[in-house]
Amino acid sequence: MTRMTRFAVTLAVTAGGMLAARAASAQDAGTTPTCASLTNPVYVTGSSAFEATLAAFAVKLTSTSETTPMTVVDLKPGSCSGVNNIATNADLTGTATYYALTGTTLTKLSCTLPASGQKADLAVSDVFYGSCGTAAPATQPTALKDFPGPVQAIEFIVNKQNTTTGYLTAAEGQDLYGCGAGANISSFNQMNGIFCRDANSGTQIVVADNIGLSPATPAPPICVSVSGSMMPTSVAGYASPNAAIGMLSADNYDLNRSTLGALAFAAAGQTKAYYTDSTASARDRQNVRDGHYTMWGYEHLFAYVDGTGKPSSANAARLINIINGVVTDAAVGDYVTVEATAGTIPVCAMAVKKTDDLPGYLSPATATCSCAFVKAATGTAPTSCVACGGGSDGGADAAVGGCTGGKTCHSGFCE
Numbered sequence: 001m002t003r004m005t006r007f008a009v010t011l012a013v014t015a016g017g018m019l020a021a022r023a024a025s026a027q028d029a030g031t032t033p034t035c036a037s038l039t040n041p042v043y044v045t046g047s048s049a050f051e052a053t054l055a056a057f058a059v060k061l062t063s064t065s066e067t068t069p070m071t072v073v074d075l076k077p078g079s080c081s082g083v084n085n086i087a088t089n090a091d092l093t094g095t096a097t098y099y100a101l102t103g104t105t106l107t108k109l110s111c112t113l114p115a116s117g118q119k120a121d122l123a124v125s126d127v128f129y130g131s132c133g134t135a136a137p138a139t140q141p142t143a144l145k146d147f148p149g150p151v152q153a154i155e156f157i158v159n160k161q162n163t164t165t166g167y168l169t170a171a172e173g174q175d176l177y178g179c180g181a182g183a184n185i186s187s188f189n190q191m192n193g194i195f196c197r198d199a200n201s202g203t204q205i206v207v208a209d210n211i212g213l214s215p216a217t218p219a220p221p222i223c224v225s226v227s228g229s230m231m232p233t234s235v236a237g238y239a240s241p242n243a244a245i246g247m248l249s250a251d252n253y254d255l256n257r258s259t260l261g262a263l264a265f266a267a268a269g270q271t272k273a274y275y276t277d278s279t280a281s282a283r284d285r286q287n288v289r290d291g292h293y294t295m296w297g298y299e300h301l302f303a304y305v306d307g308t309g310k311p312s313s314a315n316a317a318r319l320i321n322i323i324n325g326v327v328t329d330a331a332v333g334d335y336v337t338v339e340a341t342a343g344t345i346p347v348c349a350m351a352v353k354k355t356d357d358l359p360g361y362l363s364p365a366t367a368t369c370s371c372a373f374v375k376a377a378t379g380t381a382p383t384s385c386v387a388c389g390g391g392s393d394g395g396a397d398a399a400v401g402g403c404t405g406g407k408t409c410h411s412g413f414c415e
Helices: 051-061 079-087 129-135 170-183 202-211 231-236 250-254 314-323 335-342 370-378
Strands: 041-046 071-075 095-102 105-112 122-125 144-159 167-169 245-249 260-262 264-266 296-304 352-354 362-364
Touching: 041 079, 041 314, 051 071, 051 095, 051 105, 051 250, 051 314, 051 335, 079 122, 079 129, 079 202, 079 296, 122 314, 129 202, 144 202, 144 231, 144 250, 144 314, 167 170, 170 202, 170 264, 202 245, 202 296, 231 245, 231 250, 231 260, 245 250, 250 260, 296 314, 314 335, 335 370
Parallel strands: 041 071, 041 122, 167 264
Antiparallel strands: 071 095, 095 105, 122 296, 144 245, 144 260, 144 296, 352 362
């Protein structure tokens, strides 16, 4: 069937600059280094959905302004495979990725892992440990702690040329990814044009939970299973543009908006469909932050801890604390800005929270950095925001300017 695009949004915010630079892959032949030879490596395994945000931190940690450089070595087998790697203390092998800036372009470089002996310092998962099911040990090791990081939204994506379909309901998603092309959902009537991930993918687990399917159901021949890195080109490059649909993290969608479109989504029980953002073109994640858009999860940062509950790996501890804003790093800058411009949402900008990946378990939360997030994500702070501290956007978190009404200065604004 063919449907007119439906917009179910209530707030418009001017779109601004996110990560404008596209990722490139460049490395001279024959010069692939060993990962161990890189400067102060920290080994990360798991989610491919978090790559855009992780890379944004990584390039700052290797910049010339960093006093203690650290190289993020990233192996991306998928969320639950990464959880399994660290839970079973498995060796990381093969080829990993690290990141650099060439001018303003993010460059992905390769390094080789040893045949044995290299363990993960940190695992990143788009979902809670329990959502991995049999893909990881049934019982989470007692010394393996989850440090929830920023929020990642997952979106149904289509070819930019597809102007006939603007939204998808949970029931339609269930039919499409449960039955395939024969479900006759909108124009998605070609099996080879329906793209999915796999049962170990956090992206697919989040989607499956929200449309009422087992994460193992979306699989060939119902859909074509591709990696997270191949999802954008698979959907954008499919020969019949209106027949292509896939699933992608919002931060990676932001990097591919020129060739892809994102569908609004109506969860079970909702009478309207919502974009992750306030409009199709905005980048404010408004509907995720206020609880209208349900396909999201935390980026869970798993690391082994000592008796005091602190990560045993010093590099893992430092990276977790920088990502979560526990410590500051002059070369990195404000973590809220890094995450907002990369496309994820710092927890401090969320007005809702969850303790499970299933939809319908949201509870209220107090947002303390919404103003800073919206300014960083869109370029303009809401008119209701009051700057504090110093500098062009409020600057340091000092109560200069006098926050009132019980508000304090957070990332340059009274909240």
